[in-house]
Amino acid sequence: MGSPEVVLNEEGMREGMQIESAEISVEDKIRLIDALSETGLRRIVVGSFVSPKYTPQMARVEEIVSGFHPKPGVTYTALLVNERALERASKFSPPLTIERPFRTVSHLCDVFTRRNYNRTQEEEIAAWEPAVQRATQAAAAEAGIGVNAAWGSNFCGEFSEAQRMAFLSRQKVLWDAAGISVTSIFFGDPMSWTMPHVVEHQLETIKHTWPQIRNFHLHLHNGRGMAPAAIYAALRVLDERDSLMLDTTIGGMGGCPYCGNGRVTNMAPTEDMVQMLEEMGVPTGVDLYRLVEVVWLAEEVVGHKLWGHVSKAGPLPRGRRLYPVDMPFVETEEQARHFLLGPGAYSDNPISPWSEPIRSPQRDAIDAGMAQRSAAGSQPRDGSAGRPPIVSQLRPRALR
Numbered sequence: 001m002g003s004p005e006v007v008l009n010e011e012g013m014r015e016g017m018q019i020e021s022a023e024i025s026v027e028d029k030i031r032l033i034d035a036l037s038e039t040g041l042r043r044i045v046v047g048s049f050v051s052p053k054y055t056p057q058m059a060r061v062e063e064i065v066s067g068f069h070p071k072p073g074v075t076y077t078a079l080l081v082n083e084r085a086l087e088r089a090s091k092f093s094p095p096l097t098i099e100r101p102f103r104t105v106s107h108l109c110d111v112f113t114r115r116n117y118n119r120t121q122e123e124e125i126a127a128w129e130p131a132v133q134r135a136t137q138a139a140a141a142e143a144g145i146g147v148n149a150a151w152g153s154n155f156c157g158e159f160s161e162a163q164r165m166a167f168l169s170r171q172k173v174l175w176d177a178a179g180i181s182v183t184s185i186f187f188g189d190p191m192s193w194t195m196p197h198v199v200e201h202q203l204e205t206i207k208h209t210w211p212q213i214r215n216f217h218l219h220l221h222n223g224r225g226m227a228p229a230a231i232y233a234a235l236r237v238l239d240e241r242d243s244l245m246l247d248t249t250i251g252g253m254g255g256c257p258y259c260g261n262g263r264v265t266n267m268a269p270t271e272d273m274v275q276m277l278e279e280m281g282v283p284t285g286v287d288l289y290r291l292v293e294v295v296w297l298a299e300e301v302v303g304h305k306l307w308g309h310v311s312k313a314g315p316l317p318r319g320r321r322l323y324p325v326d327m328p329f330v331e332t333e334e335q336a337r338h339f340l341l342g343p344g345a346y347s348d349n350p351i352s353p354w355s356e357p358i359r360s361p362q363r364d365a366i367d368a369g370m371a372q373r374s375a376a377g378s379q380p381r382d383g384s385a386g387r388p389p390i391v392s393q394l395r396p397r398a399l400r
Contacts, residue, residue: 001239001240001279002239002240003235003238003239003240003243003281003282004216004235004238004239004240004241004242004243004244004282005042005242005243005247006235006243006244006245006246006272006277006282006284007042007242007243007244007246008041008042008043008246008248008250008273008274008284008286009039009043009045009245009246009247009248010036010043010044010045010248010250010270011247011248011249011252011254011267012032012036012249012250012251012253012298013029013032013033013036013044013046013047013064014043014045014046014047014048014078014079014344015045015247015249015253015254015255015267016057016249016250016251016253016254016267016298017029017047017057017058017253018057018058018059018254018256018257019253019254019255019257019262019263019265020057020110020253020263020302021057021302021303022056022059022166024057024137024301024302026060026063026064026067027067028301029047029064029301030064030069031297031301032065032294032297032298032301033046033064033068033076033272034068035293035294035297036250036294037068037069037070037074038071039069039286039287039290039291039294040284040285040286040287040290040291041074041270041285041286042073042074042219042285043074043075043077043293044057044074044075044076044077045076045077045078045079045080046061046064046065046068046076046077046078046096047061047064047065047078048061048078048079048080048081048085048154049061049078049080049081049084049085049086049088049089050081050085050200058202058384061078062088062091062092065078065089065092065095065096066092067330068095070094070095071229075094075097076095076097077096077097077098077099080098080099080100081117086098086100096191098216101133101143101144101184102131102134102135102138102140102142102143102144102180103143103144103145103146103184103186104128104131104132104143104144104145104146104171104174104175104234105124105145105147105148105171105186105188106121106124106125106128106146106148106163106167106171107124107133107147107148107149108147108148108149108150108153108159108163108167109121109149109153109155109156109159109191110156110261111155111156112148112149112153112155112190112191112258113148113149115155115258115259116190116258116259123383125170128170128171128174129174132174132175132178132180135175135178135180136178136180140180140182140305141180141181141294142174142181142182142183142184143181143182143183143184144182144183144184144186144199144215144217145168145171145172145175145182145184145185145186145291146168146171146183146185146186146187146188146217146382147164147167147168147187147188148186148188148190148219149185149188149189149190149191149193150164150187150188150189150194151189151193151194151195151198151199152191153191153193154191154259154260154261155260158193159193161198161201161202161205163211164202165205168185172210175349180213182210182212182213183212183213183214183215184213184215184216184217184256185206185213185215185216185217186217186219187202187216187217187219188219188220188222189219189220189221189227190219190256190259190263190265191221191223191256191260191261192220192221192222192223192224192226192227192259192261192265193224193225194220194221194226194230195226195230195375196226196229196230196232196233197233198201198230199218199230199233199234200233200234200236200237203216203233203234203238204237207237207238210293214241214242214243215242215243215245216234216238216242216243216244216245217244217245217247218231218234218244218245218246218247219247220247220268221254221255221256221259221265221267222252222265222266222267222268222307223233223255223261223264223265223266227267227268228268228272228273228276231246231268231276232272232276234303235280235282239310243348246268246273247267247269247271248267248268248269248273249266249268249270249310250269250270250271250294250295250298250306250308251269251270251271251295251298251299251306251307251311252266252267252268252269252272252307252308253266253267253298253302253306253307254266254267255373257397266307269295269306269307269308269309269310269311270291271288271291271292271295271308271310271311272288272308272309272310272355274288274291274310275288275310275315275316279316288310288315289340291314292310292311292314292315292340293340295308295311296311296337312333312336313336313339314336314337314339314340315339317339319370320370321339322366323338324365324368325358325360325363326347326352326354326357327343327354328346328349328350328351329346329349329351329352330346330349331349335349336349347381357390365380
């Protein structure tokens with residue numbers, strides 16, 4: 001069986017910025033959105049239309065949406081939590097794509113829904129029937145179901161698969177009664193309780209119980225380091241008949257002020273997921289080197305290091321991007337940035353213990369093969385096809 005169609009939903013400007021300083025300027029946020037637009041990402045969440053009283057980081061979202069430069073072929077969305085948010089965002093469509101899917105969802109944790117949305121679990125459940133009615137009035141053919149805080153809660157502990165299936169089944173009964181087919185499912189993990197083997201078994205259960213569900217959406221936080229592993233587990237279960245939307249953020253930035261872990265809740269880093277997916281043969285259409293540059297820009301904007309790995313060690317070097325064989329010692333993170341900045345990144349470190357230049361028959365053969373392919377007009381797999389190698393013009397402030 002093949003791999004599912006994977007859609008990366010870049011959440012850095014919403015999920016990421018909501019936990020960073022409210023003093024970050026509109027201009028810097030626009031710089032980031034515009035830079036993300038040049039990476040090949042096809043879905044970018046630009047912010048959320050929420051009350052600035054509780055999320056001051058989103059107080060000037062209208063200015064951001066008015067000021068960024070949309071790129072054709074990119075879908076720009078925003079988080080819309082209620083009718084007031086929908087009304088505000090509708091004034092900016094386009095460039096925003098207003099998405100209001102026919103879906104029911106509820107938190108399994110009755111504490112977190114109060115902390116996060118200031119509503120009770122009962123109120124969330126009460127909203128299911130109106131959602132089904134709205135879909136019926138719109139003659140919708142398909143709908144989705146979902147659970148948030150699906151795997152566990154920092155306030156109430158672990159939730160079982162039986163609990164998840166019970167909540168999902170209650171939702172599906174309503175859609176079935178309305179004659180609307182449930183074809184998509186959402187799992188959210190705001191408090192970083194996901195484990196890969198649990199995700200794998202849960203998705204297997206969904207596919208066995210409701211084979212008509214083919215569209216999966218995962219929003220997994222990474223405070224305990226398990227989100228990338230859980231995403232890999234999901235890819236093991238799903239196949240070419242399925243689609244998988246993944247919420248990720250540049251540098252893994254993000255977190256929730258209401259879950260108790262703050263910024264360290266973070267997310268699966270977009271750049272790390274692009275590297276993994278591409279190496280697994282799942283195309284993303286993303287220029288990984290450009291994406292790394294955006295992570296560096298984000299670190300400059302937020303004023304601290306982010307949590308991704310590929311932005312530090314670089315993508316797997318291939319073709320023209322293989323490292324020079326006689327480069328000196330590389331010790332610091334700043335020196336390691338030579339993969340984009342070139343030899344100048346390590347020019348302050350003269351340590352080279354070899355007395356003569358390093359020679360490598362293996363590397364000579366590789367270089368000769370690249371030269372032959374270049375002469376024949378083919379492009380090596382080095383992340384630079386279609387344009388010259390990037391020379392980063394970013395000079396981020398010192399990392400802290």
